[in-house]
Amino acid sequence: MKKIERKDFLKLGGGAVLGGLSGWVFSGAPFLGFQWLAEWTQDQYVPVKGFEKYAQAVSDSCPAGCKVSVRMIGDRAVKIESKDGVCPACHNALQLTYHPERISTPLKRKGDKGDGKFVPVTWEEAVKEISSKMNSLITEGKANSIAAINKNESLNGQLMEKFIKAAGSNNVYYEPSLKSLTSSALGGYINYDFANTDYVLSFGAKLVEGWDSSADMQKVFTQWKTKGTKIVQADTVCSMTASLASEWVPVKPGTEAVLAFGIANYLITGRRLNSTGEEFGKWSQLIINKFPLAKVASYTGVSEERIKKIGDDFSKAKNPVAVSGKGACGVNASSAEIIAVYCLNTLVKSKAATLMTNSSVTYKGEFAGLDSFIKDGKFSMLFLNNSDPVYKSVLGEDLKKKMEKAFVVSINPIMNDSANYADIILPSLSFLESETPENKAVVSNFKESKDAKDIIIALSKSLDKTKDTFSFASGIDSFKVAGKETASGAKFSFNVDKIKNDIDALDKKFAANAEYPLFMIPVEAPLVGDGDGLAFPYVLKSIDPTVFYKGKLLVQINRETGKKYGLSENESIVIRSARGKLDKVYVHLTDTVAPDTVAMPLGFGHESYTKYGSDKGVNPKKIMAADVDPLTGTADWWSTRVKIS
Amino acid sequence: MKEKVKEVKMKRRWGMAIDLDKCTGCGKCSVACNQENNMPIFEDDSDVPKRVAFLELMKVTNDRDAKFPDVKTAYLPKMCQMCEGNDPKNPNPPCVSVCPAVATDVGDDGVVSQIWSRCIGCRYCQTACPYEARVFNWWKPEYEGSFKKSLSTDVSVASRGTVVKCTFCSHIWKRERDAATAKGILDINAVLYTPACAGTCPTGAIVFGDLNDHDSEVYKLTQTDRAVRLTNPVDDVKDADKKKSLLKAKQFTNPKVYYLTSQQWLRDMMRFKKNS
Amino acid sequence: MEILKKWFKAGYDGIFEGTSKNMRIALYVLIVLSILFGIFAIQILFWGLGYTDMDNNFAWGAWIIGDLGLVALGGGAFTTGYLLYIFRVDKLRPIINSTVLIGFMCYLFTFVFLLFDLGQPLRAWFGFAYPNWGQGVYPVSMLTEVFFCLSLYFCILVVELIPTVLEHKVLIKNKYVAMVAHYMHLLMWTMAAGGTFLSFFHQGSLGGGMWGVLYAKTVWYAPHFFFMAVVAAMAGGTSFMTLVPYIAGKIMKKEVVPMETYQILTRISGFIFIFYFIFRSYDIYAAVYKYAPMGGREFIDMWGGYYGIWMLVLEMLLFAGPLIFLNIKKYREQEKFMVIGASCGVGAIVVSKLSVLLHGFSAPNFPWKGFTAYGPTFQEWIITFGVFALMILIYMAFVKWFPLFPHLEHNEHDAHH
Known part of the structure; x- marks a missing residue:
């Protein structure tokens, strides 16, 4: 046998390497390698598979009570669907439920207020601390220095109101909303029968952009479109409502109230219409004297002819309705404005606007509303029920200062500007996690968070004075005692003495x-x-x-x-x-x-x-x-x- | 059995009609689309030109030509317009032919598809698309922590550096077909479906359906005078001969998404010409 | 450590020994740019294109301009090769090595730019594995064509470049090497022919077809784009091929290529520029009166914005250079005018590519949107200029260590005797 020399060995080796290499290339292995490399370097996430089904849920945290259908993959909720329309907050509930910054346990403040430093505590510790603080205030006879600010009138808001009142305080407030504003100004919020109106005169209410119950308003809008309801929108910017309206009345900023005065003036003097409201005579005298049409025209930028035309159209329509409450989600209107616009409804005897009240909600406490409470109120203890007044109130900075001196408890699922000033934060749920009488919870509670209703009930049980407030131990039973909406029956009053100063101040405002x-x-x-x-x-x-x-x-x-x-x-x-x-x-x-x-x-x-x-x-x-x-x-x-x- | 399935011819040609006179700009279509299609989640998504979203809620105003208060505003939900070129039987969207890796194709139901994992990220299709309907993952798609739990298994998570786009939620159609198959219905044409945006629109402004089915609502809507397609100049040529010669001379996008409006300013704004 | 130091010193001396101060500064700048290129290349390749100012609207940026420019100017390599090997214009021989090297680098770095532009560089091979060929012989996607043509042409350029490397004074001493080099030279015409065909194709696609096939984008749609790009490459490329060795010679203070050769190339360039100018004028005419109205737009509205009319005007002004100075013998024979003419020619081509790209992306797709601007980020600038710096360095290395200019060697050889 021939001896293998070094040269041959090299040749053989080289050949083997070459052959192997080409085999490797043609096998496609390097390309597969590229693919692996691509996947490995990019670390693509693959969602976890699971059984697919739909679960039903009703929102207990929004006032509209959105009904949604949730697409589930295993125990994960992946999509919110709704046939009846859904409000933006509920539509986004997935991102609240799975928010990476959900509060997972009760928290206790560690550093200075506003620093955002908190340490986890157990539920027992948190409840004990709150109840001992409350107890001492009650025994000191300072029960009225306990206050609460609710986000809205949902069931947990109603429970909070009952609880605080039972503790002996009158100071329960709500973040200003269309309901709270109109209730305070008129003695009841307005239930609009939009489906049967043929003429809508809106004073800056961005009807299709989140105003009132947005899901319902979208439906109402489609009805208006099909029926050809006339929509007249007074607005300073070309909002979607203004653009979709049959008629846009461009007004100078903030003069919607003045326009309402002008139209009222014309309807009273020009068309001899009367309102049945209390103090109508006094009010009409004031308006007629103070707001002649020429002045209204110069303030609002709407010509006298157009004001008269709107007044004529409005009063001649079969079932007209005038709507107040400027804005969309953030609504604002002075009581003078709300009264003036409601007056238009009473002048034409509109059947589409009825005053209503909720048996469980009173918007007034010791003060007329949230901002006057922040401005003039004093409190040693404050409950924030999912509300964010520090951010939403124009007096938020004042509130911060007052909160620094008080014991603040905040109930909410994620951090907000107000909770940052709390002493104790109690984690609550997104509506997908809470149980209703009709439906089970769609997903299980996030870590140690609890239903706000259960939290409030537990708090009330921990105090001697309030332990009998609720006859039930669980939030699910509280649905039985939810407040009922009824026609207020209240006599609408112009309250001239109270709003006269504001009306007088308008001259200065527009000078x-x-x-x-x-x-x-x-x-x-x-x-x-x-x-x-x-x-x-x-x-x-x-x-x-x-x-x-x-x-x-x-x-x-x-x-x-x-x-x-x-x-x-x-x-x-x-x-x-x-x-x-x-x-x-x-x-x-x-x-x-x-x-x-x-x-x-x-x-x-x-x-x-x-x-x-x-x-x-x-x-x-x-x-x-x-x-x-x-x-x-x-x-x-x-x-x-x-x-x- | 298999043979039988093969014989069934595709009847569907999916299309959409969006009534801009009914659209209030609420943005629900956008949220639903993002949820359905596992859109990436960024801390700050305000770099709009680099934003990854299939559906863009475009704000349109006529203040280019009009002065206050003769102005108007509208929101225009814009997704992939599913162009088909001049011949519906042989669709030729501008983006499909340019792809070097066959990552995008047009199906026999007229839907322009995109395979995320095939895309090499050259962005030629983006360049070719006149509707800015294709988006590129400039950054790695992020889903911080528990946000991952809200991801659907129907749409794969794209990796960085790939182009993604609206597919008319065709995975929903597949889902519905799978459900039908489970019941023994094998005909591909037996099942209809609704994409996420159309399913969630609270005013019913978005109507989806089969353009080949002349009884469908969407077909009827597209045949009205109110229908207008985005920047498709050949639609404006009323003279039949002229139109024919124009179509012979050049491909046009001829989208399968129609917008409906009787507002003249809005119709004008959808063309490159001044408001009348 | 000591060894490293020694190597570093040897390398340093090898590069910088005997260079002037200006040269040294230039080298420092180029080397720093190349190093920065390496650093930011890692960032872009590993963390994606988010760091660029490209976006969903401005889908391509600085790098594609680099691509278009390099391919168009690199097209001079095939024109020169074709003239030399097929038409036997032997006077071009002194410049051919430089030409091939420039062509090689232009295509190499086009690859590099393209790779950077890919969102998924690891999937680049999909272009070969899943080509979008469609039904016919010719691929449906221009980029598929680019993938294949560019690769093949690149291979050809490698083959064309090998003799230059083999002729290195150390290597050529080996008789096998000398033989291979000799036969490769003899066979070069086949390469030139193949290269011409491929490059012709390729010019059309990356330079022109890339844009012309975008039927839905009125700013770009022009079916003749393909052919215009070929003419542009021949016109501008030849000017560029003249300019580079000329500048090298000026720096080295030596006659690297005889004036005669420059004259032939610039004359050809000037001649083709006449055709290109006519073609481009037709292109604008067609855009104004045919394609813009077809797309429902007005040319003047479409060509406003940041990169509109002024770029067109600039391009037209630059055209005057090659048209006048390269075509009129009196001027061309003066070195100064020849250089101005060639530079303007190169400028006109670059500006036309810039305007196609920048303007095309800047023009709004929707009537309610305005023109958009594009400002490359630091990373984009560095990668773009880093590539140019690398090209210059490679060219310099070849000048220094390889027989890039046979004319120069002959002269030196003569001087020795």
Whole structure:
């Protein structure tokens, strides 16, 4: 046998390597390797598979009680569907339920208030601390210094009201809403029979953009479209409602009330109509004297002829209705305005607006409303039931200061600006996790969080004074005692003495002002609303680039006004009002906004609303007008005199 | 059995009609689309040109040509327009032919599909698309912590550097077909479906259906005078001969998504011409 | 450690020994750019394209401009090769090595740019594995064509470049190497022919077809784009091939290529520029009166914005250079005018590519949107200029260590005797 020499060995080896290599290449292995490398380097997440089914849920945390159908994969909820329409908050419930910054256990404050430092405690410790604090206040005879702020009138809000009242305090307030404002101004909120109206006269109510119960309003809107209902919208910006309305009445910022006075004046003097409301004579005298049509025309920018035309159309319609409550999710109107607009309904004897009350909810406490409570009230202990007054109230900064001196308990599923000032935070649920009499919970409770209803019941049981408030031990039973809506039967009163000052002050408000020549009014972006949506990434994903773009919050200013002030698109400006200034806002020039108006998006500028919602833009409430209305106890922040530089 | 399934011819040609006079801009379609299609979740999604979303709720105003108060506003939900080119029988969307890796194709139901895992990320299709309907994963799609629990198993999570797009939620159709198959119905044409956006629209502005079925609501809507397609200039040519010669000279997108509106300003805004 | 130091020193001396101060600064800049290129390349390849200013609207940016420019200018390599090997214009021989090297690098770095532009570089081979060929002989997707043509042409350029490497004074001493080099030279015409065919195709696709097939985008749609890009590459490429060795010669203060060769190439370039100018004028005419109205738009509305009319005007001004200086013998024979003419020619081609890309993406797709601007990020600039720096370095290395300019060697050889 021939001896294998070194050369041959090398040849053989080389051949083997070459052959192996080509075999490897042609086998496709390297390409498979690339594929693995791609998958490995990119770490793609694969959702966990599971049995597919649908579960039903009814929201117990929104006042509309949205009914949804939830698509489930195993025990995970992956999609919210609804045949009946769903409000933005409930539509986003998945992102609340699975929010990575859900509060998992009761928390106790560690550092200074506002630092956001908390340590976990057990439920027993938390409840014990709260009840001992409450007990000592009650025994000291300071029960009335215990207060609560509810987000809305949902069942847990009603339970909270019962609990606090049972403890001996009168101070239960609600975040201002259409219901709370109208209830306080008129003695009952208005139940609109929109389905049967043929003429809707809206004073800045952005009817299809989140106003009142948004899911219902969308349905109402389709009915209007098919029936050809006439919609007349008084608005300062070309909102969607204004654009979809049959007629848009462009008014100068904040003059919706004046327009209502003008129309009322015309209907009373020109068409000899009467209202049955108390003090009508006194009120009509005041309006007729103070607001002749020429003056109304100059204030609102709507011609006398047009005011008369609207008055004629309105009064001649078969079933007209006038709607007050400017805004969409964040509603605002002075009592003078609500009364004036409701007066129009009474003048034409509208069948479509009925005053209602809820047996379990009183919007007034020791003070007329939340803002007057923040301004003048004193409290040693405060319950926040899913509410965020620090962010939403124009007096939020004042509230912060008062909260620093009080013992604050916050019940909410994720952090917000107000909870950041709490001593104890109790984690509550998203509605997908809570049980209702009709349905079981769709997903199980997140870690140690509990149903807000159960939390409130447990708190009441822990106190001697309140332990008999509720005859049941579990939140699920509380559905039986939910408040009933009934016609208020209250006699509508113009309350002239209370609102006269506000009406008098209008002259000053609309007089030329050299220092603050412009008006700032709020606008809302879809889904963001007045701020609740901002913690949810899919809301962030839908924000239009003309509102919030590359981290910059844009205010809308009319082109002519922009020219007057030498502004260019995307330019940074500072907005100043008598109450302060807003930095880091940028200009978007558009003719959809009235001249001399700064249209400011609401809902931005949270301080601690999870990392998704925080530090985005500015919160205009900080500089908005803060004159508190005597009847509603809510600040009249809609239009604020500002200057820009 | 298998033979039988093969014989069944595709009847469907999915299309959509969106009534802009009914659209209130509530944004539910956008949220539903994001949920259904596992859209990535970012801390700050305000870099709109790099945003990954299949459905864009575009705000349209006519203030380019009009002054206050003669202005109007509308929201226009824009998804993939499912172009079919000049010949519906031989669809030719601008994006499909350019793909170097056959990652995108047009099915015989007219839906322009995209396979995330085949895409090499060259973005030629984005360049070709005149509707900005295709989005690229500029960053790795993120789903922080427990957000992962809300992910659907029907749509695969895309990796960084791939182009993704609206598919008319065709996975829902597959889901419905699977359910039908379980009941013994094997005909592909037996099942209809509703994409997430159309299913959630509270005012019923989005209507989805089969354009080949002349009894369907969507077909009837597309035949009305109110129907208008986005920037498709050949639609404006009323003269039949002229139209024919134009179609002979050049491909047009001819989308299967129709917008409905009787507002002239909005119709004008959907064309590159001044408001009348 | 000591060894590393020694190596470093040897390398340093090898590169910098005997260089002037200016040269040294230039080298430092180029090397720093190349290193930064390496660093940011890792960032882009590993963490994605989010770091660029490209977006869903401006889907391609600086790198595709690099691609278009490199391919168009690199097209000079095939034109020159074709003239030399097929038409036997032997006076072009002194420049052919440089030309082939430039062509090689242009295509190599087109690959590099393309790879950076891919969101999934690890899936680049899908282009070969799942080509979008469609029914016919010719692929449906321009990029499929790019994948195949570019690869093949790149292989050809490698083959064309090998003799230059083999002719290195150390290697050529080996008789096998010398033989291979010799026969490769003899067979080069086949390569040139194949290369011309492929490059022709390829010019059309990456340079033109890439845009012309986008029927839905009125800004780009022009069915003749394909052919115009071929003419553009021939016109601009030849100018570029003149310019590079000319600059090298100026820096080295030596006559690297005889003037005669420059004259032939620039004359050809100038001649083709006439055709290109006519073609481009027709292109604009067709856009204004035919394709813009077809797409329901007005040319003047479409060509506003940040990169609109002024780029067209600039391109037209630059056209004057090659048209006048390269075609009129009196001017061409003056070195100064020849260089100005060739530079303007290269400029005109680059500006036309810039305008196609920047303007095309900038023009709004929807009537309610405005023109958008594109500002490349630091990473994009670095990768773009890093590639150019690498190209210059490679060219310099070849000048220094390989017989890139046979003319120069002959002269030196003569001087020795």
